[in-house]
Amino acid sequence: MPLAWLVIIVLAIATAGYVVGRSRALSAAGGNARGLHSLPVYYGANVALKIIVPAFGIMILWLLAQPWVIERSVATIIPDSAVAEGSNRGLVMAEVRRTASGIVNAVASGEMSRDVAEEQPGDLEEFTQRLKDAGQVVTSTLSAPVVAAAQRYNVLSATGALYMAGLVVLASLAGLVFGISESRPDFRARNVVEQGVRALLIGAASIAILTTLGIVLSLVFNTIEFFRLYPASHYFFSLEWAPSFSGRGGSSELGVLPLLWGTFYISIVALIVAVPIGLFAAIYLSEYASHRTRAFAKPLLEVLAGIPTIVYGLFALLTVGPLLVSVFGDGGLLGVDWQGGGRAVITAGGVMGIMLIPFVSSLSDDIINAVPQAMRDGSYGLGATKSETIRQVVLPAALPGIVGAVLLAASRAIGETMIVVLGAGAAARLSLNPFEAMTTVTAKIVSQLTGDSDFASPEALVAFALGMTLFILTLGLNVVALYIVRTYREQYD
Template sequence: MSPTLVISIVLLIGIAGFVLGRQRAVSQQAGASEKPHSRVHYHGWWVFLAAVLPALIFMAIWSAVSTTYIDNATRSALPEQTQESAVASRALATGMVQNLARGLRVLGVDNASDAPQTFEELQPRLRERGIAVASDTQDYMIPLALQRNAMEDRSSLLRSVLTIAFSLAGAAYAFSTIGVRARARNKVERVTLLALVAASTIAILTTIGIVFSMLFETIHFFQSVSPANFFFGTVWDPRFAAAGSGGAEGQFGLIPLLAGTLYIAFVAMLFAVPVGLMAAVYMAEYATPGVRSVVKPLLEVLAGIPTIVYGFFALVTVGPFLRDLSADIAGGPSFIQAQSVLTAGLVMGIMLIPFVSSLSDDIITAVPRAMRDGSLGLGATRSETVKRVILPAALPGIVGALLLTASRAIGETMIVVMAAGVAARLTWNPFETMTTITVKIVNQLTGDLEFTSPQTLVAFALGMTLFVLTLAMNVFALYIVRKYREQYE
């Protein structure tokens, strides 16, 4: 059975259990002389949860364990020559067997008598069905793929039977516990609480997983390159070595990338903050409800535009416009390059306007109405009230919003690639090209390279640096916003 069919059956069992459990609770409470502990729908939900949750949890655990077991079994069945090779070669061979198994399943080949003896005979049939399999697949992988499919079929059948059995057993147990004084409400609320705790735990575990996945590779990188040369180096020249050479040549200075990241983000914020903040003040204090209902959604449409579209806009429109404009002003060669810090910062600032305006608008409107009324009652004009009362009161929240926006600017990639170039250099001239950390992360992980060379592992060190930088900004911003909310709530 397919997982979708099994899940559908489990949900149908749960729905049926909900209906039957509710009906039984209604019949018991109808003639009861004592006050029921829980309302009837709680009994139905208790049966539903007992039928669905244990079965789905068992199914997820079985799928994870069986996949690991089958992969290990496939790896152990490889020829001795392959097993004695490097870890990457064994993983590659296992992946090739897995892809071939999928292809055989699509072709409907279930046993060795129907399967071709050589991959040369099998490859035309796979190509006819549009199945992509590595061209260097070996003949010995065909029986291993058939064996893998057989193991997966047995595992799937056993998983389906046991999952449905768990669902029926859970529904029967919960149905038997229904009574007038049964604490069904407490049980349902306890399960709901556990679900909420699990949901919040997932976010924490995801963050921990991201940190450790980068941290271990970063430590591996610093075993080849000195941290002092990385954090204080002023030259970025990784000089990729050929795959297999394991060369450690090159210079991995972070300073040019960090300077480009902060410089482009600063130019973007220099453009986005005044425009976004003034738009927020207008929408919160001056616009009529009708105008606000139109202007705010139109402004926030900018936030939904993909960043690649902004990149094309910078490459095709903004960059050439600035180059031609500077050429007209200078009366000769242009002093602004089409790809420059100014181009990337200007377009990124346009992208950040809705972030600044929306967050600032929410913060300004959260300022208590009594402060506005008190200022106006003392004779201040509306503009004086905005300048001397509202903005100072909202300043902590606005600063937090700007820090959140700055962290968004620091992590941008596509606009920088298309508008600022990929040259890692140190310069104060905003009319020249620079690049950012995110761009170089993409460059270092692009191509057919080993994950054991410093040229590739440096991407994890760059990612860890960027993660710490943006995390610090977000934590500081949330601290300021929380302090602001506690003051004016």
Template sequence: MPLSWLVIIVLAVSAVGYYLGRSRALAAAGGNSRDLHSLPSYYGANVLMKIIVPAFGVMVIWLLAQPLIIDRSVASMIPPSEIDEGASIGLVMAEVNRTAEGIRNAVAEGTMSREMAEDGRAEFVDFTQRLKDAGQIVTSNLSATIVRAAQRTNEMVAAGNMYMTALVLLIAAAGLGWGVKEAKPLFRARNVVEQGIRALLIGAASIAILTTIGIVFSLAFNTVEFFRLYNAWDFLFGVEWAPSFSGRGGSSSLGVIPLLWGTFYISIVALAVAIPVGLFAAIYLSEYASPKVRAFAKPMLEILAGIPTIVYGLFALLTVGPLLVEIFGEGGWLGVNWQGGGRAVMTAGIVMGIMLIPFVSSLSDDIINAVPQSMRDGSYGIGATQSETIRQVVIPAALPGIVGAILLAASRAIGETMIVVLGAGAAARLSLNPFEAMTTVTAKIVSQLTGDSDFASPEALVAFALGMTLFILTLCLNVIALVIVRKYREQYD
């Protein structure tokens, strides 16, 4: 049974349970809701909760655990002779899972019969030819052992789905009976439902924490796996990025320093554009602009934050890059030959800075407005002008919050990808020339994971190592920014 059907059945049973629970409670009270401890809807909600929560809970746990159990069971079928030198069982299992998915797709599209897909005695050549004819060959390392393991995977998946369906329906039926049985006038349905809602809210609040923990563990495990294949010291302190995983281009040089340099260089250029423009805009909006101008200008400025980054990237590639070449390129307006192509640090930095303007201006505007009016009045009382009050009173008082806003914008710049890919190029180099093409950590993560590479291969594992490096850097910036903002809030709340 498809998973969507199972979900629909459970929801239908819960709807019936809600009606039965409500009706039974009213019937037990003789139709008078005043004789019930709780409102009739609570009795129905109690039945609904006892059906949905355990049924969907078991379903989610089963769907998470089943692939792990199946992979461990099927991995025991793979003999050591099938594992190539330098590879791992994870790489082989990735081939098995892709082949199993190809077989399922071929059966679903009708290009292969179910009997053929499940026939373990089928000739290997005939079987692979059918997969090729169905357009489902997704690996070049297909062998008879992988095909048998893929067939076994599909058998276990089908059996697991059948057992899960039976168990979920049984739990839903048990929850229906339990909830309807409790629908009595003296049952405290409201208390039970409210406790369930409280648990639901706690679970929703925990999702962000659990997601962060999952991301960290995922990055950490894959980073450790990468460092088993490649020296950590060479990765963290190497000054050359020249990956070569095929074995045909010599040994790989995977030094992250050029990527970090490009990341910080482009971010610095972006902040050099965003900080003065954003800060001056914030000062004008908070101190000089009339209410009508502010009501119009601030939303218009914040529209920049809603533009997709791919649009900024196209703007960098098609407009800003050629403009910079006309100014700083050979035969340009200035008569210099600094920028040879449209893709450069300056191109990506300027466009990224434009993207960051609303982050700096909006946060700084809110922070400046939070400075107590009494401080301005005191400054005016001793004869200071408005500009002197802004320079010597308002800005120093708001400075911790402004610094926090700048650090948050910096973390946003470090994590940007599309503007860099389209505007800065893909060259990993150490250079002080802002008119040369460079790349960043995020751009290389995209390039390493583009295509059909296996996530257990070195090509993909290096992307996880880069992601872990970037995660630590942005985490440190965010922590510093939050600490500064918290001190500011403690001072003026």
């Protein structure tokens, strides 16, 4: 029985439980909802909870445990002789799983009769050919132990699924009976539902936190693996980034410094563009603009934040790069020859700056608006003009928040990839010249993992080390930003 059916059955029982629980509680109170401790809907919801929680709990646990249990039992029927030289038990088990699902699919599509699938095949060649005809992924002729293990695997899975379905339905029926028996007028169904809501919210929060934790752990372990293969001193202090793509020679130089420098340089250029423009836009919007102007200008500015970064990348590659070359390049407007090609730090930084404008302006605008009107009144009352008030009273009061906004924009800039790939090129270089191509940590993570990569080589694993470096950098920036915002926030309330 497919899982979807089981879920639908449980949900149907829960719906029935809801209706029955509700009406039972009502009738127990003589049809008068005032006689109940809680509103009738809570009694219904209580019954539904009593059905859904244990049933789905059992289902999830079973689905997690079943493959593990079956593999252990199947593994015992594969003799050591079946494990070929240069292979290992894990690879054989993978073949077993592949064959097992192949058989199931072949039966489902009608290429193989149920009997053939379950009996020990006389001719392995023919059996393999049948699976191939059914479009299943089978590489070479299957060996007898593998087929036997795969058949056993299928049998155990089917039995397991049957037991699980039975247990789940039983649990939901038990829940139904228990829930209905609880539906007495003095039962505090509302409190139970409250607990259920609480558990749901805690569950959602823990999924988010556990996922983060999982990502960080996977980063950490792969980074450790990388440093086992590649010396840390080279990674941190080498001034060269030259991965060898043939890979095997171990001749790669994987120094992070040129990448960090590129990241830092491009982010600085981006902030030099974004901070003044964003801040001035925020000041205009919050202090000078009329309500009507603000009502359409602010959403319009925020549209910038909604443009996918790849579009900014195209913009950098096709518009801004050539434009800058026509100014700073050979035969350009300034008559200098600084910029050789469109891909340069200044191209990527400039476009990234434009992307960051709405971040800076939107956050700063909120912060400037949060400065109490009393501050402005005090300043106006002393005969200060608008710009004096903004410069000397509003901005100092909003400064911590603005610094926080800038740091958030900075961590966004550090993590940006597509604009760099398209706008700044792929050459890792330590240089001060903003008209040269450079690249960043993120762009290199992409290039190290695109194409065929062997995940055991330092050339691929370095991506995790780079990711970890980036993560620590942006985390540090975010912590500093939050610290600044928190420390100075209360002062003006």
